[in-house]
Amino acid sequence: MSDLPQILRIADAIVLPSIAIILLLISKIGRGELARWSEGQFYVALVVMTLVTLRTVVMQDGAWLVHTAALGITITIALTTNPVRKPANLYLQHDPI
Numbered sequence: 001m002s003d004l005p006q007i008l009r010i011a012d013a014i015v016l017p018s019i020a021i022i023l024l025l026i027s028k029i030g031r032g033e034l035a036r037w038s039e040g041q042f043y044v045a046l047v048v049m050t051l052v053t054l055r056t057v058v059m060q061d062g063a064w065l066v067h068t069a070a071l072g073i074t075i076t077i078a079l080t081t082n083p084v085r086k087p088a089n090l091y092l093q094h095d096p097i
Contacts, residue, residue: 013063016052017070020045024078046074 023045026038053067 009061009063012052012056013066016045016049017066017074020049020070020074021077024074042078046071046078049074 020042023038023042027035027042030038049067049071053064053071055061056064056067
């Protein structure tokens with residue numbers, strides 16, 4: 001039988017960063033209500049991931065490097081990528097030559 005704390009540690013190290021990265025990708029690729037919903041959920045996941053990372057570092061847990069790297073990557077991707085969605089009137093502003 002598997003050890004429950006070990007399963008929770010693995011889930012803590014893999015699942016939380018994965019959820020945040022997936023929500024970030026959906027917010028960057030999605031459009032409309034889905035993009036707004038996933039962006040809000042991404043901010044919530046980012047706050048939770050930050051608190052979990054702080055707890056991991058303070059408790060000197062073995063997954064601190066995974067959490068810190070995932071948090072850094074997630075913040076960097078969020079700041080450096082532009083969303084795919086464009087304004088609806090973008091094509092109406094075409095100036096013929």
